[in-house]
Amino acid sequence: MNRPDAGKAPIEEVNAPIRESAEDALSARSADIPEKTVGNITHADPVMVCRGVDVFYGDKQAIFGVDLDVGRHQVISMIGPSGCGKSTFLRCLNRMNDTIDIARVNGNIELDGKNIYASDVDVVPLRARVGMVFQKPNPFPKSIYENVAYGPRIHGLAKDKVELEEIVHTSLEKAGLLGEVKDRMDQPGTGLSGGQQQRLCIARAIAVSPEIILMDEPCSALDPIATAKIEDLIDELKQNYTIAIVTHSMQQAARVSQRTAYFHLGYLVEVDETDKIFTNPSHKLTEDYITGRFG
Ligand SMILES: Nc1ncnc2c1ncn2[C@@H]1O[C@H](COP(=O)(O)OP(=O)(O)OP(=O)(O)O)[C@@H](O)[C@H]1O
Ligand SMILES: [Mg+2]
DSSP states (O other): OOOTTTTSOOHHHHTOOOOOSHHHHHHTTGGGSOSSOEEOOOOSSEEEEEEEEEEEETTEEEEEEEEEEEETTSEEEEEOSTTSSHHHHHHHTTTGGGGSTTEEEEEEEEETTEETTSTTOOHHHHHHHEEEEOSSOOOOSSBHHHHHHHHHHHTTOOSSHHHHHHHHHHHHHHTTOHHHHTTOTTSBGGGSOHHHHHHHHHHHHHTTOOSEEEEESTTTTSOHHHHHHHHHHHHHHTTTOEEEEEOSOHHHHHHHOSEEEEEETTEEEEEEEHHHHHHSOSSHHHHHHHTTSOO
8 A cells, every 4th residue: 555655754853954974974974883793702812802792981981882802913093083092991901091090891701711801800910010101101201221211110020230231121122112212212202203202112012922902093293204113113013913003994803903893882793814904894984984975
């Protein structure tokens, strides 16, 4: 039977307000978020296994049921529009959200099979195993040497001065900075250029022999040359470390990572091999983002 209104859009749709702001455009798409993350959340050799991760800031939920494996000795990048929860999720991986009073994390995050949120886990050694490099280089107001020596010293990693010196040199070398600073180790770390300071922060993270290094937009304050250096470094570091990097640069994600996770409004929409995400994403939201339709 032909209904009289057949073929017409429902009233609500016709009267729907015109959405203009970028924020409205984003939330308008919340209905498109898949029930389950598309792609492949698992990895054959995971160093971290995250399941059902929710994060709340007070009453407001910022991360919704994220399931994700972080593969050992590879780089995983996290991309998505501003405010979608990339930094919040990254901070779950070494319990940095514990430092935010109103933040609450639910779910399970295992590092080599052990829940890092278990009551007997001490966050100090955890954060040595899962180090962090921030967006803005943040050397301590100390000498270059002391910036790198500090961690090994408080964690008791060197038995004497000679061994400590060895750790400092090796860490600076791995961070690709030794050549530029070896003659001025006693000068302040804050006196280095932005790119050098960021490599100093990477050396500081490496000095405590982490298994995983979390990087939250580590190149956003750097020029293209310093950025290229950090990207080369990330590529080398993955031989020995696992790296999870948040970036707003899709070129950077494509260059440095083997897997890419696309976040949207607090949901992990899609995760897959980086090549797949950038050449043939499975989900429309991912495609819209990587083709620059929003974000
Ligand atoms: N300390 C905090 N207190 C309250 N809300 C927060 C806090 N940090 C983040 N949020 C909220 O959580 C949501 C996710 O923020 P988050 O910083 O993780 O996003 P992001 O993807 O890293 O964004 P950007 O690309 O801009 O860095 C946002 O709605 C944000 O306002
Ligand atoms: Mg962020």
